[in-house]
Amino acid sequence: MISDKMQIQVKNSSVIRAMFEEGKKLAEVYGAENVYDFSLGNPSVDTPEDVKKAILEILDTIDSAGIHGYMNNSGYEEVRDAIAKSINEKYATAFNHENIIMTVGAAGGLNVIFKTLLNPGDEVITFAPFFGEYRNYVANYEGVLVIVPANTTDFQPNLAAFSEQITPRTKAVIINSPNNPTGVVYSEETIIKLAHIMREKQKEFGIAIYLISDEPYRELAYDNIDVPYLTKYYENTIIGYSFSKSLSLPGERIGYLVIPNEVADSEDVKAAANIATRILGFVNAPSLFQRVIARCLNAKVEVAAYNQNRELLYNALTSFGYECIKPQGAFYLFVKTPIADDIEFCSLAKQKNILVVPGSSFGCPGYIRIAYCVAYKTIENALPGFKTLIAELS
Amino acid sequence: MISDKMQIQVKNSSVIRAMFEEGKKLAEVYGAENVYDFSLGNPSVDTPEDVKKAILEILDTIDSAGIHGYMNNSGYEEVRDAIAKSINEKYATAFNHENIIMTVGAAGGLNVIFKTLLNPGDEVITFAPFFGEYRNYVANYEGVLVIVPANTTDFQPNLAAFSEQITPRTKAVIINSPNNPTGVVYSEETIIKLAHIMREKQKEFGIAIYLISDEPYRELAYDNIDVPYLTKYYENTIIGYSFSKSLSLPGERIGYLVIPNEVADSEDVKAAANIATRILGFVNAPSLFQRVIARCLNAKVEVAAYNQNRELLYNALTSFGYECIKPQGAFYLFVKTPIADDIEFCSLAKQKNILVVPGSSFGCPGYIRIAYCVAYKTIENALPGFKTLIAELS
Incomplete structure (x- = not known):
């Protein structure tokens, strides 16, 4: 009974929901602190x-x-x-x-x-x-x-x-x-x-x-x-x-x-x-x-915190052999996947408890988006997984 | 350059804007306290x-x-x-x-x-x-x-x-x-x-x-x-x-x-x-x-204040000879206009510094809507105008 356009939307979104549910399951099995969720652009730095x-x-x-x-x-x-x-x-x-x-x-x-x-x-x-x-x-x-x-x-x-x-x-x-x-x-x-x-x-x-x-x-x-x-x-x-x-x-x-x-x-x-x-x-x-x-037009979140995340993640991933442009803004890293299929890569990352979004979602397959608006600790803990992943795929 | 649909919207809304501008002019000439604006459904009772x-x-x-x-x-x-x-x-x-x-x-x-x-x-x-x-x-x-x-x-x-x-x-x-x-x-x-x-x-x-x-x-x-x-x-x-x-x-x-x-x-x-x-x-x-x-699901505005407005306005207008159903809810009175043309009636009311909305806007010509979510005093002060208006039209 819903509109034709919304039927397509519901069908497509059920794939994303399945991914989300899988993430929740991972958190239940391994503990939330052992699942590294880089999939959302939800700011991690406190409101001023x-x-x-x-x-x-x-x-x-x-x-x-x-x-x-x-x-x-x-x-x-x-x-x-x-x-x-x-x-x-x-x-x-x-x-x-x-x-x-x-x-x-x-x-x-x-x-x-x-x-x-x-x-x-x-x-x-x-x-x-x-x-x-x-x-x-x-x-x-x-x-x-x-x-x-x-x-x-x-x-x-x-x-x-x-x-x-x-x-x-x-x-x-x-x-x-x-x-x-x-x-x-x-x-x-x-x-x-x-x-x-x-x-x-x-x-x-x-x-x-x-x-x-x-x-x-x-x-x-x-x-x-x-x-x-x-x-x-x-x-x-x-x-x-x-x-x-x-x-x-x-x-x-x-x-x-x-x-x-x-x-x-x-x-x-x-x-x-x-x-x-x-x-x-x-x-x-x-x-x-x-x-x-x-009243807050000159206020700003602590950009330095995002910058620390950026430096840590960018330096580590490139040292592991990942290819990526150093971002100059926002809180995303757009990384070339070591295999051509970005959706497959996201599945493999999930096996390391790492959640990222395929570039295909942004009209650019062969890449993944890593949202680094997360705790510094989360990045530190996820790095071994990223390292193993590229080693296994080389 | 705007879309065809929005062109029609802009054209129609310019009539309403003209009415609004006229109201503002009235307030400038006679003082805001002497203009009785019953045109908006903006709650007048304090937030709990x-x-x-x-x-x-x-x-x-x-x-x-x-x-x-x-x-x-x-x-x-x-x-x-x-x-x-x-x-x-x-x-x-x-x-x-x-x-x-x-x-x-x-x-x-x-x-x-x-x-x-x-x-x-x-x-x-x-x-x-x-x-x-x-x-x-x-x-x-x-x-x-x-x-x-x-x-x-x-x-x-x-x-x-x-x-x-x-x-x-x-x-x-x-x-x-x-x-x-x-x-x-x-x-x-x-x-x-x-x-x-x-x-x-x-x-x-x-x-x-x-x-x-x-x-x-x-x-x-x-x-x-x-x-x-x-x-x-x-x-x-x-x-x-x-x-x-x-x-x-x-x-x-x-x-x-x-x-x-x-x-x-x-x-x-x-x-x-x-x-x-x-x-x-x-x-x-x-x-x-x-x-x-x-946290406020059992809180409620002071409905008694709206009720006082309702009683005052309904009793006064019907005593002047206006025809209207006594409302059982909301904060509107829907009054039959003494002349058939509700838009003309709104113009005449404006000459008494009273602003109301024609029933035509609600798919029901021959009536006006009076929003009584205003100060009690505003209703009291507007009543002589309503009284003169119906007397002049009879």
Whole structure:
């Protein structure tokens, strides 16, 4: 009796659920501390103390209607102004509250913007490897996700292939940097070239192509690397941000969209995104946490802890003979599997009590994603298994 | 550049925005205290003190990952168990956590269930007058909303018309009791007849028809009236609940779906609703407030305050000569307009600084909705305007 589309979803997800159940069984048999779960992007670093302070301050100083009541579907004006001001200070932009729409996390924001933009059949281009949920977010609005094959040399986007895949049906391009699953940060050089190609294609086809920048990992960058702010490179850029990782708040569902005045039909896009927030059933981003994040715009989780994990895991795995790019951001390592079949490799890893996700899930077979947002100890304890695994396969 | 569907939405909403802007202008000219805004369903009664206590207790006793982290897309198991237990105690049902899916408010829950059930062209029946957003929620999934004309005698559903409007394409029926906009509670007699008709039609067409009960106003009922718990009357019932009104938390977006084991293809419906929560971009209901409401299942706003408003407004308006059913629940009065054109009446009311919503917005012209979730004083001050208005029109 469920819809045809959801029947397919339920069928596919039962495979994942089976994997999850197997993981639970492993934990029962060997003890949870002896199962090394690198499969989830659930932040392991504590939420900054500022968040708790902000909650207490809000509860003490604002009345309940002002904390828990409805507001404009786009969010509190003062919260949106605070965010705009913070972005302006960091990136020398010139936004105000009208450019900001508060969203139910980045996932909510991406659904709002795709609902806003897509007619059935419109194409959205992304670069492999990519966050698998883009498939669903685009399909929700009858769009078509077009996948540019991976550039496995350095995992910067394959721009030559990209250029050829843009058509008059291309409505948007979605990128994610720092990237899930590779941890790679798209360089300024890449962004400049990408913007140039998109501008040329806009002219060639007489259309507007939106660049959607999905940025939940912006604050998780290492070695002082610069993560370019894309509205400065390409006029039709819309940004989707989330506090899930920067403040370790994934369960609270709080983020925002930036819709600059420079984007094509900006007034319509802003008005439609406000309405889409309502009619998709989000109604508004959670109200208490809107006020919380406005008080925590300069707070940040202990990125150093993720960096320690990165160094340990990257150095150990490469010393064992694994091939992988050193990630510059996020909390993922994207490792080439010693055998071609990444799904088979995940099964073999499970026999060492190591849970990882096949690259196929991100449109890039022959690799695995290791989420290192776990305890340092978990990585230490898993290393012998990784070592034995590659030795056995060589 | 926005999608065709959103272009229509933006165009329609500009009319509402114009009304809103006019209201703001009135407030500037006459002072906010002299403008009587009865247009919004934003709770005016304070959030119970238990909510604040629960937040403080959670912050003091659970670590940040346990408060703000990801969990199963359906929500925390212990929260869902607590809700199931509470329902079982109140209504002698037999649910457990597997029957409960935490949602981003009732609006989020309805979108999840329509995404779960509807194929393009599937029909969803509702009874006029109805919450206007049902149009959007059904259209989001290419469903067709079929509207049963109002029974303006007592605003119980028009069951004779209903019976004729069920077809082999009918996938669901959505009802809302206590009702927005009438405040009417559908009686047990109504529910028994409704269930009988639906059972007969299921047999006749060899299909399953789901009854979706949208219940944000369940706890707002007056005069000790009984609000029947629908899973006990009809096996294919799915309930959408929200804490927005019962705890004055509309901005926090917290509610749940109840999917009983008795519904057709129950396992598939539960699995698909879990996935729909994820792929629509909700991901999960806000995590802190899941734990908060689990600690506040016996808390309730001061319903007596709404009741005072109801008595004052109902008694005054009927004494002035307005015709209206005395509402038994929610915080709305649905009043027959002294002239046939309800939109014109709203304009005339605005000249008395009174803002109300035309019945046309709820599929029932010739009426207005007065939301009395406002300060008692606001009602007192608005009464002379209502009195003059009907005198001038007689």
